[in-house]
Amino acid sequence: MAAGVFKGSSFVFTRHPNSELAAGLSVAPMAGLDEGLIHCEVALAELEPGGHVAGHYHPFEESFYVLSGLVLLSIDGHSYRLEENDFGVVPMATAHAWHNVGNEPVRWFRMRSPQPRLPAGPEASYRPADLAVPEAGRDLETLTPEDRFVGRFADQHLPSPGPLSIRGYRGGNVRNISLWMLIDDLLGAIHHTMFIVEFTPGASPGDHYHPFEEAYYFLTGSAIARLDSEEIAVEAGDLIVAGTNALHGYQMTADVPTRWIEVQAPAPPPSGAFIFPQDWDQ
Numbered sequence: 001m002a003a004g005v006f007k008g009s010s011f012v013f014t015r016h017p018n019s020e021l022a023a024g025l026s027v028a029p030m031a032g033l034d035e036g037l038i039h040c041e042v043a044l045a046e047l048e049p050g051g052h053v054a055g056h057y058h059p060f061e062e063s064f065y066v067l068s069g070l071v072l073l074s075i076d077g078h079s080y081r082l083e084e085n086d087f088g089v090v091p092m093a094t095a096h097a098w099h100n101v102g103n104e105p106v107r108w109f110r111m112r113s114p115q116p117r118l119p120a121g122p123e124a125s126y127r128p129a130d131l132a133v134p135e136a137g138r139d140l141e142t143l144t145p146e147d148r149f150v151g152r153f154a155d156q157h158l159p160s161p162g163p164l165s166i167r168g169y170r171g172g173n174v175r176n177i178s179l180w181m182l183i184d185d186l187l188g189a190i191h192h193t194m195f196i197v198e199f200t201p202g203a204s205p206g207d208h209y210h211p212f213e214e215a216y217y218f219l220t221g222s223a224i225a226r227l228d229s230e231e232i233a234v235e236a237g238d239l240i241v242a243g244t245n246a247l248h249g250y251q252m253t254a255d256v257p258t259r260w261i262e263v264q265a266p267a268p269p270p271s272g273a274f275i276f277p278q279d280w281d282q
């Protein structure tokens with residue numbers, strides 16, 4: 001029943017140990033097994049100019065959201081040129097390769113689920129794929145039905161604030177929320193979801209818990225997080241973890257909208273996904 005806040009200043013990048021597989025890749029782990037998660041892990045990844053990750057595949061899903069910079073991704077017979085706010089999922093056993101051909105480092109938020117199996121380490125489960133590192137890629141401005149695993153988020157996608165409507169829950173316990181699903185089974189993820197959440201200033205989603213894990217990476221704004229019996233201030237750059245059955249609720253404290261990237265694993269059931277003790281008390 002893990003729950004906690006991890007400050008942005010505590011995320012430290014270290015160079016990937018295998019410089020042949022991953023040249024110029026650094027990863028800052030944010031939360032995983034040591035932080036009480038058992039179904040997923042989240043991290044920041046940074047690839048320096050000229051850096052690449054050679055073609056490989058693995059027995060877990062990996063989803064990403066580009067935070068800054070440009071990067072080429074080869075997957076599923078396509079090569080893409082990804083920029084800020086582009087996202088996607090690498091399904092299990094799907095060959096992919098990354099390449100930064102720009103002049104700036106590229107940084108992305110990374111989610112992996114099921115959690116890569118330790119103690120051998122996730123890289124022990126990598127398998128090399130016969131897939132070249134991409135040298136060029138197509139912009140995501142126009143997507144075709146063949147582009148199955150990637151997408152681009154834009155502010156205008158967010159609906160007007162209202163009550164929460166998401167797989168597994170629809171109702172008034174969470175109000176003044178705008179939610180845009182990025183990654184779920186429609187995009188090829190079976191084990192997890194990833195979406196953008198934005199709350200209006202002053203919004204206060206009620207305390208609840210889940211039969212799955214959640215993590216949120218704050219992009220804008222701030223909040224007081226109620227995590228089990230603790231209250232903790234959270235701001236942009238911080239990560240919240242709410243493990244299975246951990247009671248959590250929030251009070252937004254910024255005078256601007258508070259936005260985060262949220263992930264859930266395992267993927268929520270079709271109903272009974274959000275449990276509000278206040279409803280059951282009544």
Ligand SMILES: [Fe+2]
Nearest residue numbers: 210214242248
């Ligand atoms: Fe939640």
